[in-house]
Amino acid sequence: MSVLAAVRPDSWNFPLLVHVLGATVLVGGLVTCASALAFAKGDARLLRLGYWSLVAISLPGYIVMRVGAQWIYSKEHWEDVPDKFVPSWINIGFLVADIGGLLLLVTLIVGGIGVRKLRNGGGGGLLKATLVLSVVLLAAYVVAVWAMAGKPN
């Protein structure tokens, strides 16, 4: 519980707020995307809501979260610590953030093509793929939040 009970230096608090705020918005965008796409049943408005929540909410949230992560990492001087001493919760966080970032990019591209094809009555399959990818991302970020908060090892 020493980590839990620790009071951080004040200079770490704002970068942490930026990181957490970005992460919550990212997750919120993914929940909006997944639920809108899951319940769309071909409704173009909900399909667009699903995709645009990724573009307008999750992507900015991801950028803010990732910038905040690097900022707090630097503030805590983890870059000066040998790799073998870096705790696994930090490695899990970076792994999920970076692979998740790539996956988010793929999801945005797949969804973007799907939404574009909606105009011609197509794109359903691509938007289903977007739904699956957003659920996978959501699950990965839940694991990351658990690791960041519970700090295993």
Added chain:
Amino acid sequence: MRFDDWILALHVLSAFSLVAGLVVFWALIVVGRRIDTPGDTLALSPVAKVGSATVGVGMVGTIVFGVWLALSVGNYDIWDGWIIAAIVLWFIGSGLGRQTGKEFLAAPMKAVELQSAGQTGPNEELLALNRTSRGVLFQALTSLVVLLILIDMIWKPGA
């Protein structure tokens, strides 16, 4: 991981659930501003239910696991100023959230009424209900209170 670490993880995951729900409602508020037909209004209901569920899980989880931590973790006490502030803000947020729900529930109720009367076309009153400025105000205040709780949790003033 010790038991309290699991409780902390659940507390933080609950906070994420709460903010995720607020984000869902913000997205629906933006989309709803252009909606003036009963069918399109009701099409948003399943997404709103997801938002309500995530907010509900978040509200219950943050207070239950938060109070547990306050009682269980040696360095903190339930009567610490920053913890009392968080609990007071939680109750304020809860009240504001309920008020937001009431404001935005008027549109789907009107949509059901219109549909059962056989009116499926655009309706000015429905558009006005979907654009409720009181609802937006309550949602903004709820979001502000949640942000204040997050700031309080990170800075822990007085700890």
